[in-house]
Amino acid sequence: MIKAVLFDLDGNLLDREVSLERFIKSQHERLNKSVGHILKEQYVSKFIELDCRGYIWKDKVYQQMVAEFNITGVSWEQLLQDYVHQFKGYCVPFPNLIQMLTSLTNQSIVLGIISNGKGQFQMDNIMALGIEHYFETILISEKEGIKKPDPLLFKKALEQLNITPNECIFVGDHPENDVKASKDVGMLAAWKKTSEWENVEEDFIVHDLMEVPLLKELIVNKERTMAINELPNRGS
Incomplete structure (x- = not known):
């Protein structure tokens, strides 16, 4: 879940x-x-x-x-x-940013940010977008002394949110720092698609932020289908 x-x-x-x-x-x-x-x-x-x-x-x-x-x-x-x-x-947000974050919080999903970069600079940008209050944890590489793709950064976020890797989706645009790194610690990875890369080994592709709140139901349906397929064949 x-x-x-x-x-x-x-x-x-x-x-x-x-x-x-x-x-x-x-x-x-x-x-x-x-x-x-x-x-x-x-x-x-x-x-x-x-x-x-x-x-x-x-x-x-x-x-x-x-x-x-x-x-x-x-x-x-x-x-x-x-x-x-x-x-x-x-600072300019991607379309539907606030609507997406609101939709996730209305689903009782806890949110976090893991970002490489300078600590105060990135915090200033987050605050400029007016979104800091949506997040239970915000980890910025300079402040943490480690940066993505180091798995310790992802594990620290999980610990702070008190969740296991399989209970979390990571949304990022970089194939190594975001997608592979989050999958390596056991998270589901959603790739925010860009034209910079191809053949990214993601679990999901996100084109628009409003697709993110739909991932939870998509995962539930996928798990339900897999469970049904694993039922023993009771044919006569």
């Missing part, structure tokens, strides 16, 4: 691609005195390229931006601080 759903944050609850593009366009406009010699389209595309979908921390991104574009009016440290303090103002 499913009692809990755990989520990755970026690319699952937070539409990071849209949020990032909104932020970096704004940064170019706000700091135009220092970066205005760079075309906005160039500034945005180079940042997104160097960011590597969030897997490169921004100190390295901004150091390379400053070097490549010969930025002199502002330091990479100042650009980084602008990112750290301002990004939360540009």
Whole structure:
């Protein structure tokens, strides 16, 4: 019986691609005195390229931006601080986020987040989405000292929620850090499908967040069918 759903944050609850593009366009406009010699389209595309979908921390991104574009009016440290303090103002949720979380809590499903990233930065983004009160546990890699796909992070969430792995669904977009890692500890894994990967060995595919509340019934029906199929053949 499913009692809990755990989520990755970026690319699952937070539409990071849209949020990032909104932020970096704004940064170019706000700091135009220092970066205005760079075309906005160039500034945005180079940042997104160097960011590597969030897997490169921004100190390295901004150091390379400053070097490549010969930025002199502002330091990479100042650009980084602008990112750290301002990004939360540009956070965009995926469609149906609040409806999905409300539906799950109405089913008495407990919720959690396991996210790689900087502790306060990720918490600021969660709060910017206005969703922190839905979650019984929020584990962020920097604060925990371990990061996905380390199984200890998943096991800690299970302990905090007082549930077993087979009572939990994990929803994430990364094949290794989310899908495989959660399956390896015994959870059911729902892949939030993206165009980045193929041949992901998930238990379920999620295209829209409102599909998540339906997974519980889908699992019940699947288990019922399996039980029926395992009944002895009583044919004459």
